Amino acid sequence: MASRGIRDQVAIVGMGCTAFGERWDRGTDELLTEAATQCLASADVALADVDAFWLGTMGSGQSGLTLSKPLKIDYKPVSRLENYCATGSEAFRNSCYAVACGAYDLAMAIGVEKLKDSGYSGLTGIRQVGDGTNPTLSSPAAFSFIVPAYAEKYGVDPEQLKEVLSRIAWKNHANGARNERAQFRKEVSLETIAASPLVAGALGVFDCSGVSDGAAAALVCRAEDAHRYTDAPLYVKGLSFVAGPAAGAIDPSYDYTTFEEVVRAAADAYHQAGIVDPRAELAMAEVHDCFTPTELVLMEDLGFAERGAAWKDVLAGTFDRDGELPVNPDGGLKSFGHPIGASGLRMLFECWLQLRRQAPPERQIATVTEGGRSLGLTHNLGGGPGECVSFVGIVGSEPSA
Amino acid sequence: MTAGIVAWGVYLPHWRLERSAISAELGVAAGQGRRSVASYDEDAITMAVEAARRALRGPRPYEPAQLLFSTPAPVYLDKTNATTLHAALGLSPRVGAYDLVGSVRSGWAAMAQAAMVSSHVPTMAVVSDLRSGLAGSVDEIHGGDGAAALLFGPEGAVAEILGRASVTEEVLDRWRVPGESASRLWEERFGEEVYVPLASQVCSAALADAGLAPGDVDRLIVTGLHARAVRSAARRLGVPAKRIADCRLDTVGNLGAAQAGFCLADALEQADPGQVLVLVSLADGADAVVLRTTASLLEAQRARHDGGVAPVAALAAGGDVVSYATFATWRGRLLREPPRRPDPERPDAPAMWRREAWKYGFTASRCCQCGFRHLPPTQTCLKCHAVGSMEPERLADVAGTVATYTVDHLSFSLSPPVVGAVIDFDGGGRYRGEMTDVDPGALRIGTRVEMAFRCVSVAQGVHNYFWKARPMAQGANRAMEGASHGE
Numbered sequence: 001m002a003s004r005g006i007r008d009q010v011a012i013v014g015m016g017c018t019a020f021g022e023r024w025d026r027g028t029d030e031l032l033t034e035a036a037t038q039c040l041a042s043a044d045v046a047l048a049d050v051d052a053f054w055l056g057t058m059g060s061g062q063s064g065l066t067l068s069k070p071l072k073i074d075y076k077p078v079s080r081l082e083n084y085c086a087t088g089s090e091a092f093r094n095s096c097y098a099v100a101c102g103a104y105d106l107a108m109a110i111g112v113e114k115l116k117d118s119g120y121s122g123l124t125g126i127r128q129v130g131d132g133t134n135p136t137l138s139s140p141a142a143f144s145f146i147v148p149a150y151a152e153k154y155g156v157d158p159e160q161l162k163e164v165l166s167r168i169a170w171k172n173h174a175n176g177a178r179n180e181r182a183q184f185r186k187e188v189s190l191e192t193i194a195a196s197p198l199v200a201g202a203l204g205v206f207d208c209s210g211v212s213d214g215a216a217a218a219l220v221c222r223a224e225d226a227h228r229y230t231d232a233p234l235y236v237k238g239l240s241f242v243a244g245p246a247a248g249a250i251d252p253s254y255d256y257t258t259f260e261e262v263v264r265a266a267a268d269a270y271h272q273a274g275i276v277d278p279r280a281e282l283a284m285a286e287v288h289d290c291f292t293p294t295e296l297v298l299m300e301d302l303g304f305a306e307r308g309a310a311w312k313d314v315l316a317g318t319f320d321r322d323g324e325l326p327v328n329p330d331g332g333l334k335s336f337g338h339p340i341g342a343s344g345l346r347m348l349f350e351c352w353l354q355l356r357r358q359a360p361p362e363r364q365i366a367t368v369t370e371g372g373r374s375l376g377l378t379h380n381l382g383g384g385p386g387e388c389v390s391f392v393g394i395v396g397s398e399p400s401a
Numbered sequence: 402m403t404a405g406i407v408a409w410g411v412y413l414p415h416w417r418l419e420r421s422a423i424s425a426e427l428g429v430a431a432g433q434g435r436r437s438v439a440s441y442d443e444d445a446i447t448m449a450v451e452a453a454r455r456a457l458r459g460p461r462p463y464e465p466a467q468l469l470f471s472t473p474a475p476v477y478l479d480k481t482n483a484t485t486l487h488a489a490l491g492l493s494p495r496v497g498a499y500d501l502v503g504s505v506r507s508g509w510a511a512m513a514q515a516a517m518v519s520s521h522v523p524t525m526a527v528v529s530d531l532r533s534g535l536a537g538s539v540d541e542i543h544g545g546d547g548a549a550a551l552l553f554g555p556e557g558a559v560a561e562i563l564g565r566a567s568v569t570e571e572v573l574d575r576w577r578v579p580g581e582s583a584s585r586l587w588e589e590r591f592g593e594e595v596y597v598p599l600a601s602q603v604c605s606a607a608l609a610d611a612g613l614a615p616g617d618v619d620r621l622i623v624t625g626l627h628a629r630a631v632r633s634a635a636r637r638l639g640v641p642a643k644r645i646a647d648c649r650l651d652t653v654g655n656l657g658a659a660q661a662g663f664c665l666a667d668a669l670e671q672a673d674p675g676q677v678l679v680l681v682s683l684a685d686g687a688d689a690v691v692l693r694t695t696a697s698l699l700e701a702q703r704a705r706h707d708g709g710v711a712p713v714a715a716l717a718a719g720g721d722v723v724s725y726a727t728f729a730t731w732r733g734r735l736l737r738e739p740p741r742r743p744d745p746e747r748p749d750a751p752a753m754w755r756r757e758a759w760k761y762g763f764t765a766s767r768c769c770q771c772g773f774r775h776l777p778p779t780q781t782c783l784k785c786h787a788v789g790s791m792e793p794e795r796l797a798d799v800a801g802t803v804a805t806y807t808v809d810h811l812s813f814s815l816s817p818p819v820v821g822a823v824i825d826f827d828g829g830g831r832y833r834g835e836m837t838d839v840d841p842g843a844l845r846i847g848t849r850v851e852m853a854f855r856c857v858s859v860a861q862g863v864h865n866y867f868w869k870a871r872p873m874a875q876g877a878n879r880a881m882e883g884a885s886h887g888e
Contacts (some may be wrong), residue, residue: 132748
């Protein structure tokens with residue numbers, strides 16, 4: 001029994017991604033159509049050429065009909081799935097396995113979320129039957145538990161830590177300002193970020209990702225067929241997904257400074273991809289910066305920084321667009337908001353642009369153009385500290401020797 | 402082998418409203434002092450649970466075999482309110498739990514009935530009240546919120562009943578129709594004329610029943626919502642003024658139906674063995690009881706102290722002050738703009754029923770194989786993965802420590818912000834939940850907390866009860882820790 005992975009067996013040959021934001025004029029149907037059309041065009045294939053579909057959405061539609069009706073798909077399999085904030089990445093992961101095993105030749109993974117129609121601030125869960133004892137804390141509140149715990153464990157002064165968190169938001173907004181698809185396209189000063197009204201704990205408005213609408217899609221086929229569609233495919237190196245026993249929520253030994261699910265998913269993905277030193281080998285990473293302390297802890301959980309040292313790397317600019325390992329060069333959830341079903345595929349879209357040197361010059365990363373690195377990582381986590389699911393995927397522009 | 406009152410418990414909310422704040426906001430002469438104020442997540446049931454928990458804490462000769470709950474502010478009609486208390490206290494299913502709700506006088510009935518049947522059936526009477534009224538009314542200014550619990554039993558009494566008397570009068574001095582939150586009062590002079598003679602009548606009759614005279618009384622307690630009649634009556638019962646109990650109207654307010662039980666508990670904490678106490682209540686007539694404290698009182702007083710139960714005097718001193726606007730919001734009279742978040746959801750009856758021990762009793766499960774404690778209770782052990790090998794463990798009275806915390810400005814609450822914390826319990830177990838009665842600025846990793854039964858939300862009329870953590874009262878700390886180590 002082992003997680004063997006499907007390294008270099010599957011290739012991404014086309015992608016599409018809508019602009020993310022307050023798309024008052026677009027419904028779920030229109031967002032899906034826009035992403036799918038872009039994706040098909042990028043690989044120069046027709047809808048009829050796609051053999052099967054995986055649709056990820058948390059709450060913007062149920063069943064495969066959510067996709068087959070607006071696209072007018074002629075009697076093909078459409079799986080609809082949900083896995084919290086990793087929903088988009090899960091659509092991608094499952095479509096990869098379908099082509100890897102030979103069941104289909106060409107598959108589409110597509111994710112969508114239409115959040116703005118609800119009128120609520122932040123994300124909301126789906127109602128479940130219950131005894132009324134589940135805590136009613138909001139997502140920012142759950143993630144803000146990290147802040148005092150991290151400060152206490154590593155002896156970081158709370159004001160210093162606030163500066164670290166602000167710098168993460170500042171970096172991601174600076175990247176998003178250079179991305180035409182982002183929801184927020186303005187740089188925000190450190191002072192503005194630090195002084196923003198508090199939402200939960202130490203987290204101000206600018207420490208939280210926004211609420212937006214969006215969709216993104218990818219076409220996958222077996223690696224040996226990739227060049228029928230494109231000269232520059234991306235190869236799937238590793239796909240890992242983990243759901244844990246939710247230990248941190250009930251185990252006093254959990255200290256709220258790590259996501260065990262992420263540590264496990266990363267180890268599995270690196271093993272599948274043959275990565276030993278992610279900080280040195282990856283050209284970039286798109287991580288789930290739902291809140292600034294999440295990104296801070298992820299730097300340690302994904303092996304980009306030593307335990308207790310990520311805050312120093314953040315201040316040193318290690319994860320800036322021009323740093324040693326660019327993290328969220330497209331602007332992240334911070335600049336894009338988090339349309340749940342779409343986010344994982346939106347991250348993959350940035351790898352698609354950056355690793356193939358097709359990102360706009362104002363944000364093309366040098367680790368690819370000058371550093372000669374070819375691997376990108378995408379990551380999601382859904383739930384909260386102590387109780388979450390996590391996805392880690394690795395893609396690369398070069399097939400292994 | 403003395404029958405009578407075996408144990409007592411009092412609960413007063415943390416919050417106080419200064420009467421000067423009422424004066425300032427409404428431009429009325431509200432006078433001096435302060436009143437107790439139930440928090441936004443408290444009601445007659447939650448306060449009753451807290452009073453009963455205090456009565457049941459520490460050593461006692463036996464469990465109650467019957468529970469009588471009375472309040473003029475019931476949460477439900479048709480559905481029994483006492484069953485929620487019963488579940489929150491973790492009492493045996495064989496313990497009968499019944500309501501006597503509606504009128505102020507029902508509070509006396511609960512205590513009197515408990516006393517009468519206690520030689521056969523140990524019975525606990527719990528009386529709870531929230532006094533409110535129209536803005537600037539006597540009830541709003543001089544009322545108070547709180548609860549009292551008295552356990553009566555066939556032996557081991559701290560106070561025995563020597564005599565009693567009642568007189569009933571059909572009189573319209575105050576009234577409130579179902580659905581209204583404020584009572585209407587007849588002219589004050591009228592009630593005084595009616596009540597004062599009734600008070601003399603029952604007091605004399607009760608003392609005669611006991612074979613005593615007014616001069617034998619060590620402590621006279623006269624209670625009732627008609628303040629003028631109460632003052633006047635107390636002066637005319639032949640008991641010297643220095644032996645008339647102070648009902649703490651200046652610091653707590655008039656607890657209405659709960660006032661008699663509250664004042665009696667207060668007197669028991671201050672009394673010496675062998676003293677005669679007379680309790681008179683004026684409501685739709687008059688009721689009186691004559692009690693004599695026993696030698697067991699000292700032991701009970703000591704046990705409460707050692708058990709970390711805060712004395713009435715400390716509770717009456719009170720916690721933090723709220724503004725008039727906050728008070729009005731908490732009582733639902735000032736509707737505030739909610740956050741742009743979903744409204745609270747109604748919990749589902751089958752799930753609540755299935756999970757009664759957890760939801761109401763805060764009962765966790767401990768793995769019989771490896772000892773790991775799970776909150777909420779689960780079938781499968783996190784540590785050793787044993788399935789179905791769990792024993793229930795009630796943690797409502799176990800103290801805990803804050804592992805990390807947050808202040809949530811986004812979630813819906815009648816009194817934002819919501820304060821969330823991860824609590825690690827003494828002896829194992831972790832739970833993430835809400836805190837209450839807390840100053841977020843004073844919260845730290847390591848803050849010691851205890852659990853409190855609260856109403857988390859109301860949706861479609863369903864009152865969603867569960868437990869929250871609150872900072873442990875000063876002085877209770879050491880005793881609670883001792884108690885938890887002893888389990």
